Amino acid sequence: MEREPMRIREGYLVKKGSMFNTWKPMWVVLLEDGIEFYKRKADSSPKGMIPLKGSSIHSPCPDFGKRMFVFKLTVAKQQDHFFQAAYLEERDAWVRDIKKAIHHIDGGQRFSRKSTRKSIRLPETINLSALYLSMKDPEKGIKELKLEKDKRVFNHCFTGTCVIDWLVSSSSVRNRREGLLLASSLLSEGYLQPAGDTSKAAAEGLSDTPFLDLSDAYYYFPDSGFFCEGYSSDDDVVLKEEFRGTIVKQGCLLKQGHRRKNWKVRKFVLRDDPAYLHYYDPAGGEEPLGAIHLRGCVVTAVEDMPDTKKHDDDNILFEIITANEIHYYLQAASSTERTEWIKAIQSVARTGK
Numbered sequence: 001m002e003r004e005p006m007r008i009r010e011g012y013l014v015k016k017g018s019m020f021n022t023w024k025p026m027w028v029v030l031l032e033d034g035i036e037f038y039k040r041k042a043d044s045s046p047k048g049m050i051p052l053k054g055s056s057i058h059s060p061c062p063d064f065g066k067r068m069f070v071f072k073l074t075v076a077k078q079q080d081h082f083f084q085a086a087y088l089e090e091r092d093a094w095v096r097d098i099k100k101a102i103h104h105i106d107g108g109q110r111f112s113r114k115s116t117r118k119s120i121r122l123p124e125t126i127n128l129s130a131l132y133l134s135m136k137d138p139e140k141g142i143k144e145l146k147l148e149k150d151k152r153v154f155n156h157c158f159t160g161t162c163v164i165d166w167l168v169s170s171s172s173v174r175n176r177r178e179g180l181l182l183a184s185s186l187l188s189e190g191y192l193q194p195a196g197d198t199s200k201a202a203a204e205g206l207s208d209t210p211f212l213d214l215s216d217a218y219y220y221f222p223d224s225g226f227f228c229e230g231y232s233s234d235d236d237v238v239l240k241e242e243f244r245g246t247i248v249k250q251g252c253l254l255k256q257g258h259r260r261k262n263w264k265v266r267k268f269v270l271r272d273d274p275a276y277l278h279y280y281d282p283a284g285g286e287e288p289l290g291a292i293h294l295r296g297c298v299v300t301a302v303e304d305m306p307d308t309k310k311h312d313d314d315n316i317l318f319e320i321i322t323a324n325e326i327h328y329y330l331q332a333a334s335s336t337e338r339t340e341w342i343k344a345i346q347s348v349a350r351t352g353k
Contacts, residue, residue, distance in 0.1 A: 006032050009029075011090075012028070016064075016081075023084065025321050025323075029046075030098060031101075033051065033052055033053065035098075037050075040296060059095045068084075069088060069091040070085075071091055085300070086298075086300045086342050087342050087343065128185065131172060144156045149218070150196075154195050155225075155228070156225050158219060158220070159215045159216070160199065164179040167182055184210045184211040191221075192219045192222075193221070194219055196217070198217045227346075248347070252265055252266065265282050267280040268280075270345065271348070274295075275294040275349060276294060292322065294320070296322075296349065299320045299346060318330055
C-alpha cells in the first residue's frame with residue numbers, strides 16, 4: 001500500500017491569483033512533495049497543487065510593497081506563486097519547512113524532524129511525531145492554560161515543569177533528566193515553542209539547557225492558537241447574556257468604513273464563543289454597532305489599502321478577510337499591538353464557533 005504523504009504544516013494564508021492581481025484566503029497544506037491549497041479548510045478536494053521538486057523559495061519578497069510577510073515559490077517551470085502570512089514568525093515558519101521539504105526532495109530523502117536525534121542520543125524507538133500527538137490529546141495530554149507573568153497574559157500555553165511531569169507520568173522517560181533531553185529535542189524540532197523571555201533566552205543558548213524544567217518558563221504547541229496580551233486598560237467590559245464566550249482581547253482601533261471609506265475610532269471586543277469581533281461606540285453604549293464573523297477568516301498585516309488615501313504616517317494596518325470574502329481594514333496604535341490583535345483573531349478564527 002502506498003504511504004500517504006506527511007502533512008508538514010497547514011493553515012490559512014492569502015494567495016495571489018495566477019491570472020489576476022487578486023489575493024484570496026486559502027487553506028494551504030504543505031506535504032512532503034508539494035503544496036495543496038483549498039478554498040476552505042473543510043473542502044475534500046484541493047483547488048490546486050504546486051509540486052516542490054526543482055522549486056525555489058524567496059523570502060522576504062519585495063514584489064508587493066503594500067503587502068507584508070509575502071514569500072514567493074518559483075516552480076521548475078519558472079512559474080511564480082505568492083503567499084502572504086499574517087506576521088513575521090508565521091511567514092518564517094512556512095519558509096523554513098518549505099525549504100527543508102525542497103532540500104529533502106532534491107536529495108532523494110524523506111522529510112524528517114529528527115535532525116537532533118543523534119546529538120542528544122535520542123533512542124530510535126522514540127517517535128517525536130507520535131509523542132507530539134499524544135501530548136496534544138484533549139483528554140490525556142498536556143493541559144493548555146492561561147498564565148500570567150510580568151504584566152502579560154499567555155494564552156494556550158503551559159510550563160516547562162508541566163511538560164517534564166507529563167513525560168515522566170506517561171512513562172515516556174525514566175526520570176526528569178531524560179525528560180529534559182527529550183523536551184529539548186521537541187523544542188529543537190519545532191514541536192514546542194518558547195513563550196516569554198525566560199524560555200526564549202534558554203532556547204537561544206543563554207542557559208545550560210535549551211529547555212527549562214521551571215514553573216516560570218512557558219511553552220506552547222505551534223498550532224494551538226497561542227497568543228500573548230498585556231493587561232487591558234479598558235474597563236468598560238460589555239457583559240450580556242447573548243455573548244457567551246470569554247473575552248479574549250479588547251481595546252480601541254481605527255476602522256475604515258465600507259461606504260465612505262472614512263476612519264473612526266471604535267472599541268473592539270473579541271470573544272471566542274461565538275467567534276465574533278464586535279465593535280462599539282467608544283463613547284459608550286451597550287449595543288454593538290456591528291460585528292465581524294471570524295470563523296474561517298484570514299487576517300494579515302498590510303502597508304496600505306487599495307483605492308484609498310493613506311490614513312496615517314505610522315500606517316499600522318491589518319486586514320480581516322471573512323469566509324465570504326468581505327474585507328475589513330483596521331489600524332492599531334503600534335506594530336506590537338497589531339501583532340497581538342492578529343494572533344488573537346487567528347486563535348479565535350481557528351477554535352471559535
